[in-house]
Amino acid sequence: MAEVVQRHLEDMLSEFEQAKRIGLFTEAEIKKIVRTRRRHEYKIIRRTKEKECYLDYIKYETHLLKLVQLRREKLKLGRINKKNEIDLSIKRRIERLFRSACHRFKKDVNLWLTFIEFLKKQHDYSTASSTFTSALHTHGNKYWLWIMAAKFEFETMVSPSSARSLFQRALRIMPQEKKLWLEYFKFELLYVELVQKRQAVLDRTKQEIENNEEDAVLQGKIVEIVFHNAQTTIENDPTFICSFVKILYEFSQFSFVESFIDHIYSVLKEKYSSNALAQSLIAQRPLINERKMIDEAAKKEQDVTFMIAILEQQVRENYEQQLNNSTVNKNELWNLYLDFCLQRLSQASDTNKTEVIFFY
Known part of the structure; x- marks a missing residue:
């Protein structure tokens, strides 16, 4: 046990030397950091491991990282000066602690989310993406986590294909989860918006757009498929069908929206002609x-x-x-x-x- 702790502390020597050399910490402060890290290292290698020990260590290192960044500004050391040896070294240590904690306490979804939030704050988006994937291996039954991961891929990673893949995988696991269908539907509408903006930037002519493979997207064909699959998978729920209309009104700028809304109400009228709730929802359409x-x-x-x-x-x-x-x-x-x-x-x-x- 002592050998493992000593080896970890020796790995930090370069970090300590550089911090002292550029004036980030005094020798007395470095000795205090060493003592604190040694104490935390012993706690996390005990036979019986506790989550709080990891969290305390992570909290300490996070505060230390903030202190380093503040002193850089105060001493006007610049952002690059020995940043790899000091700042990145601390970040890697925090990541290592999070990985170890998530591995040992994988059923704690909040721990995964805290790790992902840390990575996002550090702008380490690729690692955050892979961490979402790891979290879903254990928490694949949590529909909201799939939604979070898909939104991250679309909004942050700007990867619509990855986001779509996550939604589709989630729906294969939980086909009766209404929120998943609605969020997937909204995502496809957001993708239409993205394609429209892309076309505007490229300034293509109408003829070019019509010949483009993205034409189906712009006409809302994919959105229609999602709705069709949703309403055939989740049956006897008129309120669920009306939820799609409310989402469509958020995208009223699209030319296909009005006809699509008419189509949804026609589905309600025909499929649920004897259903009082469905007919009530149809009656309330003006509002x-x-x-x-x-x-x-x-x-x-x-x-x-x-x-x-x-x-x-x-x-x-x-x-x-x-x-x-x-x-x-x-x-x-x-x-x-x-x-x-x-x-x-x-x-x-x-x-x-x-x-x-x-x-x-």
Whole structure:
């Protein structure tokens, strides 16, 4: 045990020598660092290992790294001066400690996330990417971790193919996880946005774009496939289907969005013609994008209250039309209609609004 600790401390000699030579630490401070590291090293090589011992060591080294960076600025040593021998040496030690801790306590997902966050702060994105992969080997049943990893690949690594691969792998493992489908759907829409921006930068003509293999992406074909697979995998859930509409409204700048929304509502209407909840959601269609419409109306200084009253009237007319549908359970639909009215009533800010809801 003592030999292992001594070997680790000897590996730090170059780091200590350079820190002393350029004036980062005094000899007394270096001796204190050696004593502290020795104590931590003994703790992490004990037969019975505790996670807290690793975390304490990591915390100490992280604070030490910050101190080094502060003293560099104060002493005006520059960012390059012996940085490999000192700063990077400390970073590698922290990484080594994290790896060892994650290996021994692999079921602690928060430990993995802390490691990844450290790597991101150090701008070591490639290592963060591989660490996500390692974490998923143990925590592959956590859908949110797959989403985090996919978003990291797309937003930070700028690798849509890697992000797509992660989403698809996750869905093979957890095909009934709704959040995964919705996030995958949103990712493909973000990818359309990315391709559009790329085309704008390249300044291609319409003819060139039509002949380009990315044309299917720009027309929303991949997005349609994701929706189709989602709604055929997760059945008997009209609310889930409507969730896709809400996401689509975030991308209303795309030419295919309106027709796609029409398609989704046609799926609701045909596939769930006797489902009261589905018909209720169809009736509420005029208000599904209410928040955005209110914001836009306010910017244009339009009468928001009157606009909402008109939309609510459309919803009521839709409900009345649906209630004439002989295939729908009318008691169920009436209850949903009443729930809608009560919900709008709870949101009403004044008596006039309340009167509008029921008597317009």
